[in-house]
Structure formats: structure tokens, C-alpha cells
Amino acid sequence: MRRIEQFSMHGDSMSASNAYLVTALVSAYNAATFLRPCLDDLLTQTLYKKKLLEIIVIDSGSLENEGVIVAEYQKSFQHIRYLRTERETVYGAWNRGIGIAQGTYITNANTDDAHRYDALELLAAALNKYPDADIAYAHCAFTNRPNDTFPSSNSYLDCLFPPFNSALGMFYCLLGPHTVWRRTLFSKIGAFDSSFAGAGDYDFQMRFIQAGLQAVLVPEILSLFYQNPSGLSLSSNRTIIESREIEAKYRVLIPIDRLYSVDPTNAQSVADAWVEQGNLALTWECAWEKNPPKDIAYAFQCYRKALEVQPGHYPAVRNLIMCLAVQGKWQACDYFVARYPQYIDLAEACARQNILTLISGNATPRICSHLVFTDSLTTASLQEQPINPLSLTEHRNNLGRAFSHIQKAINAINARELDIAFDELENSCSYVEGDAELQLAIGILMLGLGKPYDAQELLLRAYTKNPETEGLRTCLNYIGDRAKGTATNSIPQSLLDMALHIFGDLEYRAVELPTAIAPQLLAGAKAAHNNNLDEALAQYGKALEQVATSNHFARPLQDKFSFIHSIITSSEPEALSPVSISTFSNAVLSDVSRLCRQEDFETYEYAELCRELDIPQDHYERKNWEYYFVAQALREENLLKDGKMGLGFGVGKEKMISYLARHGCAILATDLEPDSTGATAWIDSNQHSDSVRDLFLPGICDYETFASKVQFAYVNMNRIPEELQREEFDFTWSCCAFEHVGSIELGKQFILNQMKCLKPGGIAVHTTEFNLSSDVLTVETGPTVIFRKCDIEEIAESLRKDGHEILLNYDVGGGELDRYVDIPPFLSAPDKRHLRLLLGKFITTSIGLFIRKKV
Known part of the structure; x- marks a missing residue:
């Protein structure tokens, strides 16, 4: 479970106990080789020579002699403090330093990096000039030499960051490696999440954006960033995994008006902004990489958001179809073409399988404002003097x-x-x-x-x-x-x-x-x-x-x-010309694991599914959401077609079987043996199947098609037969089944075991009970268990250790029904509202898990 520490800070003004302008935090673990040049680098800062820089070294249980080195420096230099702790992450060390820092502003100083001698003074000056900014940052240069010095002959890439752009901040950490934070910022959004190993600063940036805060850029190269091949940034897959989790979480949590200057009540403007964000996902550039992987999945998500806000929004429809087309998903293209028959040009392009070009919204919104510090001075002009006017x-x-x-x-x-x-x-x-x-x-x-x-x-x-x-x-x-x-x-x-x-x-x-x-x-x-x-x-x-x-x-x-x-040639703005998309990564469209939310019931995809399954669209029932979650995941992965094989667990009499057969999938549906422990309750409630005929539901597809596509077998989910674990299926699924296998631990084992049934790259989609009340207490054993967040995180960690992919998002939604809790007895009625319910003493809902098997 992620941990964000809260700090009680006071104002920015300096006092007798707050005598420094900047505090530099040096986190050290087995870094004795780098510590001396790191301290030398800070001691040459102009702020230190003016007695305005405090240096705090946090020794996180190092096995080397950092403490001895610091003691040597303390004999000759004031304003250096030392703190030794147990082994902890770099973000945990920063948080300790933040808690005792006396500076008006705070920065991190990596032990193997270097600063220009005036760097901290310029960054502090930027925050002085712009009181609305809570972070100052600058350009840096990549170097292959630790503790490099200015001017450097070892630097090989100038990393030029853009002025702070919240929309672009959804793709990478654009505040750079050497930021200066206003001390009161930590009272606004909390400190760093110490449970992260390498992406805590990215999470911090996302919370910064979510809060609608501002940063100021000093547009000069003020630091040298050592590209350590064995460091956290370059060597750890965990950092990559953490970054993807962070993106999945905050791309849902952060509203569009935090990214673009739009009126959230104006549907046209909001839809245009979502289209613009989707376009950015396909065209963005990184400060150190001109052609980063295009985020097609996020683009697709943005275009769908635009259509939810303004149905039929042409740029969103066109760009959404383009996302599918570039991946060769023409059947999915046909689905959207059929939904929007008014756009004849799109239908013709798809019929010819011509890949469309990207277009913008009708009125491109402005990005949220940004600041650039224009008082920064060149090295030659500073020379130990205070900052002067331009x-x-x-x-x-x-x-x-x-x-x-x-x-x-x-x-x-x-x-x-x-x-x-x-x-x-x-x-x-x-x-x-x-x-x-x-x-x-x-x-x-x-x-x-x-x-x-x-x-x-x-x-x-x-x-x-x-x-x-x-x-x-x-x-x-x-x-x-x-x-x-x-x-x-x-x-x-x-x-x-x-x-x-x-x-x-x-x-x-x-x-x-x-x-x-x-x-x-x-x-x-x-x-x-x-x-x-x-x-x-x-x-x-x-x-x-x-x-x-x-x-x-x-x-x-x-x-x-x-x-x-x-x-000046026209009084009205011209339509935006298409922008060609020349290269895409091998990314595929997918969904993230998430909770049942009201907003999903109000999408066109849900309405379409209701039509196919003959479900009342205004029936807000979480069981229907589970069908939707599974169906959407399979549709977006282009798995709803002939030739695709699916394996369903604990299917009972659910409608998904007929739905999948209708779309051409070959299905092996399974249910518990009738004589197994626990089967009686399902049989008595008419929720158990023991033949293909039992599974068939008229009205969704004809029986001849159904019988040709569906097979049935008895399978105990705690003992999946070896003949099914031969990597033959394109997808597996279950709808609220694995909470009934006897315990939370058995449920975890089921998820891991069923991955063996999938082909490499195959998809597993499962829903289950989720505890909204507690991450500590729950129902751990019995006929129905309730999974906590910590249980889901443990499942995800085990899956990742095996090389599989899973992204998690725990956003509970902001709709009225997301806050309404249904209590027993649970009744069936035309106006049923059943997204959250009370099971015993716990409030629960459904969570959908989306897992991709390693290739």
C-alpha cells in the first residue's frame, strides 16, 4: 500500500530558526566514492559562500564510511548536518530530510551528479520572483562521468525541458532530476511516497498536476546528470513498472481542466481538450528522446472520453478509428463506423482499409499557463554578485x-x-x-x-x-x-x-x-x-x-x-490540416484493472452491450458492469472474432457465453462438478450449469451457431486440469467467481494458475469482490471472500514476478451512485441501483482485473 507522509509546514519567510534560503538533501547509501566530490560541488555553490545553503546528508543504513567522511567535512565547514537511519528508499530519506530542513526552499543533490556553481541561487531566485510557483527547475546535460564538472567534455546530450506543461506531464517526468521545491509545497500535497523504489518523483509530479500547482523553468543548463548504468533510473524494471502504474492511476484521477484551460461545463471545449490530449499521446516528444513510444492505448482512452462528453464528436471518432487502423484492427474499425453512419468518409476509408491521418479538435484548447524565469544570468555575468536586473x-x-x-x-x-x-x-x-x-x-x-x-x-x-x-x-x-x-x-x-x-x-x-x-x-x-x-x-x-x-x-x-x-489573411481560423503519424510502437490497446463506476454505465459501449444482451440500459447493476468490463477488454484487444479461443471459469448461466459465440469465438465454458463441496448452493439458486444446453440463452444468438462454438467441461478452479494448462487459449475470463473458491489465498493461486492456460501475449479478464471499507479487516475464508487492496497488490506483484503485465487503478468514481450503498435485502427492480453494497460489515463493489501474459 502506498504511503504519502504529511508534513506541517509554516510560511516561506526566513526566521531565526529558518536561516537558510535553500536546504540540499544528500541521500547516501554505499556512496562513499561519490560523497566527497558531491560535498565539494555543494560547497562551491554561491549560496553556500553567502551562508544561505544548508546541507543535510541522510545515510540510509549504508555499509560504507559516509559518516566518517561527513565528520571530516564538518570540522572545516559549517552548515553541514548528518543523519543516519535504517535502510530505506531514497524517497524515505528525502522525507526525513524535509522534516528537519531549515531552508525556505529544498532540493535534492544526487551523490554522483553535479551543479553549475550558481545553479541553486538561480533556482531560488526564480521562486523568489514567482510566488505562485512551488517548484523551480532547469535544463541539464547527460554525462557519462560521475561527479563531472562544468564546463564538461564528457556530456553528450543537452536535456532541454519545456516550460511546465501539465498535459505533457502525463507522459514523463518533465521537472528534471534537480528541482528546487518551495518548503510549503509539502503541506499542500504531502511528501514523497516512500514505497516507490525509483518513480516517486513521477508520482509527486502527478499529485502536483492534480492540485493545479505551478512550476517555473530556468532555461539554462544548470546541472550534469550522470547516466549511471547500475542506478535506479537505468537498471531497474521496477521503475518502469511503477511509472506505468502511476500513469494508469492519475490519467483517470486528473480532470481535463487541470491539463487545458477549458470550462469543464462546456461539452465542446472539454471534448476538444480530450482530443488534443489524445493527439499529444501520439505526437509527444521527450526532453531526451525525440521519438518516444506512441501511447496508443491512452490516446484511445482520450478519444473515448471526448465521445462520452460530446457524442458524435467527429475528430474523436476519426482519430479513434485511426488508432485501431494503424494496428490492423479493421473489424473494430467497422464497429465504430457502424455506430456513426453519418460519417461517410470514415466508412469509405475503412472499406478500403486506408489508414487515416490525425486531426485536431474543432477549437484547440490552450494548455494551462506556464512560467519561465527570465532573470537567469550566464556564468560569465554572475561572478559572485547578487542577482541583477535584466x-x-x-x-x-x-x-x-x-x-x-x-x-x-x-x-x-x-x-x-x-x-x-x-x-x-x-x-x-x-x-x-x-x-x-x-x-x-x-x-x-x-x-x-x-x-x-x-x-x-x-x-x-x-x-x-x-x-x-x-x-x-x-x-x-x-x-x-x-x-x-x-x-x-x-x-x-x-x-x-x-x-x-x-x-x-x-x-x-x-x-x-x-x-x-x-x-x-x-x-x-x-x-x-x-x-x-x-x-x-x-x-x-x-x-x-x-x-x-x-x-x-x-x-x-x-x-x-x-x-x-x-x-491576417482570414477573419476566421482555418480548419486544421491532418498531421501524419509515421511511426508507432508495438503497444496495443488495452484496459487497466479498475473498480466498477457509474460513468461506465453511461458510455456508448455499455449501451451497445445492453442492446446485444437485452439488458435494460438504466439498470445500474454491477453484474452488468462485469459483463461490460470483460466485453470491452476483449473488444479492444480484437479478440471478438472467428478463430479466437476463450476459456471461462465458473460461468453458471451468465450471458457472456452466448455473446462470445455470437461474435465467433470458440469457447470452453466450465463450472464446478455437481458433487463438489459448495455446488449445492449454486444448483439450488439456478446458477449452475452442467451442459451446453444449460448455457444457451435465446435472443442473443441462434442455437445452431451457439452449439458449434461452445463446449462445456467440469472444472474445479482450485485444481485446473493439466490438459487446459498448455497455452492454447487466446483469453480467459470469469465474472465474480474466484471469490468463491474458499479463501483469499486460494483466489490468489487461481489467478496465477489460470495464466498457464493462455498463449503467450494472451489476455485474462476476471472480476471479483473488492473491499471499500478496509485494507486490514475483511472476510478471508468461506463461501464468499472479499479482496482488499493489499490482496490485489499482492496478486499483481506475483504476476509481475512471472513476467506478466497488470496495471491497477483504484479510482472510486465521482457519480452519485458511486456514493450510494445498497443494503439487504437486495431487490430486483427496473430502477435498481446496485454498484455498492453492504456485505456483513463491509461495503463492497466489483473490481475488474486485466492481465496480459508475458510473450
């Missing part, structure tokens, strides 16, 4: 960083992908926060993109900082007139001229472009305004040719000018 040179550096996004923007413009261009424009804008004139110019461009409310938000921020900026009031008035319907759709020429003037002035002030290119820039802008796109591109091209080699920051700023032309 100089002109530093401002130019920030412009260079701001326009690093513009090459992508201009590529998007040329492809008519204006929504992507808009995102890049926002990213670049964040680097020059506080420049009211530049914000005015960008606000005008946003108007041209058809984003008046985004423009208004930006312009209001600029207006509060500098209301005297010429043109701000004019632009805000124009937005108000548009909202009232009293303005024309086209942007007034005066505002466009103002944007050109601002960018031109900025260019001469900060970048010093050759004045010879000004005519081309103005000519290009005018040509674009007159809808002469070819002439505009030609003029911008001439300007680019002249400055490409003459000024380092000229070209990206020229791209900013080029950006203008597409925006």
Missing part, C-alpha cells in the same frame, strides 16, 4: 529562447495548421512576460486566429501592468465590440499596423537586425493583408536569406514576422 544582452538571450518555438510555428503556418501555430505563439510569449507592447502585438495576432478571449486574457494582464501602453485600450474595446456583435469580423488596419510597428521596433531594439530587410518585411505583411500569400512568402524569404548568417537571433524573429501573414 541587461540588454540578457533580454536578447530571452528573445532567442522565446523564438525557439517559432520554427515549428512557421512550419505549421505553411501547412495551414493554425491551431498548432497558436500554441507555439503562446509558448514564445511566455518568455517575454511583462512586456506590455509585445503582449499587445501578440494579442492582435490571437484575434486574427479567431481567439478573442485568449487575446483578452493576455491584454488584460498587460493593461494591469502598464495601462499607458498605446493601443491596449483600443484593442480591448474592439474585443468588447466583437462580443456585442457591433464590430466587423475583420481586424482594423490600424491594429495590424500597430502590431507590425511593435515587432519592428522590438527587432531594432533587442536584436539589431540589418535595416535593409525592413522593406521586405513591410511588403510581405501588406501582401499578406491583401491575401497575396505567394508574394508574402516571397518577401519573407528574401528577408530570411539576408539575415540567416548575419545575426544569431535574426532568423527566429523573422519567423515571428512571417507568422503575421497567415493570421
